[in-house]
Amino acid sequence: MRKSGLFYLWLVLSVGTWVAPAWSATEPLAEPSIVFLNPGEPVDRGKGLFWPMTGRLMSIAAEAFGMQLEVLYAERDHLRMLRQAESLLQRESLPDYLVMVNEKRAAEQMLQLFAGTETKILLIHNDLTELQRSRIGNEREQISNWIGTATTDEESGTYRMMAELYRQLGSTEPQVVGITGDRSTPVSMKRAQGVTDYMTDAGRGRSLQLVFSNWSTADAYSKTEVLLKRYPQANVIWAANYSMALGALRAVQASHAAVVVGSSAAAPPDVKDSGQGMAVSLGSHFFIGAWAMVLLHDYHHGVDFADYGGARQVLDHLYVINADNAPGYYQAVYEQTDELNFRVFSKYLHPETGGYAFSLEPLLPAK
Known part of the structure; x- marks a missing residue:
């Protein structure tokens, strides 16, 4: 996306600002470019696999939808993450979508950096605090290109x-x-x-x-x-x-x-x-990034996730693992990772009624 290339329709309603999904009925829609500012490491260095696996599953989901995903790792350094955001803003071509995390409460500053750009922003995993929201508002308000937040129901x-x-x-x-x-x-x-x-x-x-x-x-x-x-x-x-x-x-x-x-x-x-x-x-904590890819794919194709649970999505998707069900979980998540089919969750591809039903169950081997 060029900084001054595309025009987006903004419909101002009496109750606030609605951000139109990037959909056109007159011409085929190119799949979007996405950058994920990953606050963690690309491999586990003693602090867990959450961020490496989040990045990997996001990549698998993005590939399943034909989307271009670039993952920038901050190596657990929130100041480096801020610098990456600033550097991204200097690129000649900005991504269509930016996924970020409120690690060490740095998302407030990053949201302000990208306010007013054509890049749509999705916040995942760590939400803004209520104090932060009191300063910069909620999704689609003061920062109108902040289209949503997706967190896990911890x-x-x-x-x-x-x-x-x-x-x-x-x-x-x-x-x-x-x-x-x-x-x-x-x-x-x-x-x-x-x-x-x-x-x-x-x-x-x-x-x-x-x-x-x-x-x-x-x-x-x-x-x-x-x-x-x-x-x-x-x-x-x-x-x-x-x-x-x-x-x-x-x-x-x-x-x-x-x-x-x-x-x-x-x-x-x-x-x-x-x-x-x-x-x-x-x-399935680290599936939050893959779920985000589903939401962005659908939004880009005119199916606004805000119509299915609001712009601030809290996803109850965690899976309890014990000795009985551990083998099936590890088989699906670690041994057959590349075979995970995230397309089954898309409401654009499967326009059934109801909200998003993100769950590990459809991805696990049949019992």
Whole structure:
């Protein structure tokens, strides 16, 4: 897309501003160009596979729809991510769409950088905080080319994770320790909230302590060593990503403690949950980028996702993994990744009624 090349129709309604999808009834529509500012690393360097897998699945989904996707990795450096955004803005040809993440709350500045350009922006994974929204508004308002936000329903996911941990614990009174990520990342607190909600609804169990970590195995290991000494009665530990859960599990095993460990993210392909001591984990977090590709494909072809759940999409798609269903999950997600068919979720291709039904179930092998 040239900065001054294309004309977009803006229809101003009495209730706000509507951003028209890039659809034309008179001529074939070229598939769009998309840039993803990935805040993570292209490979796992001790902080989990989330961002590498997010980028990979986005690429597979984009290819399935014939879209051009470029992924820029910030290597867990939000300042580098800002520089990448600034550099992108200097290109002669801007992408049709830009996908970004509110990592370390940097999305507010990046949204302001691209405000008024022809590039449509989709925010994923980490939403803006309410304070940030109070400053720059919501989707399709002050920044009219910010067309939407797609986040995971983290609370519902960790709620189901805790239900499975309680089930495995049986009638024993749960004594719970939690390890979540850094305070500045909104998803950290959302995952913790789902745990709190389940314990409240269950009406039993005690939360001993919630600690913050830097998402790494090493830090979680050292923190768990201290926590097990402080709370010898602990029998449940949950962690907000797999790397931290693995650190907690290794500390539990080293101390021979009778503790079940749960992860709000799934294991990497070389460490299967079943047989490794992890009681439960949540899969499909890193599909959020692939779901975003579906939304952008449909939007580009005139099917506005805002008509199916609003511009601010909260997707309840997390999959509870235990010893029984782990083999099917790993087969589909890690062994047959390139065969995943994301086209089945497109409402442009499959215009059934109802909202987007993003789920791992249609992608898993038949039972």
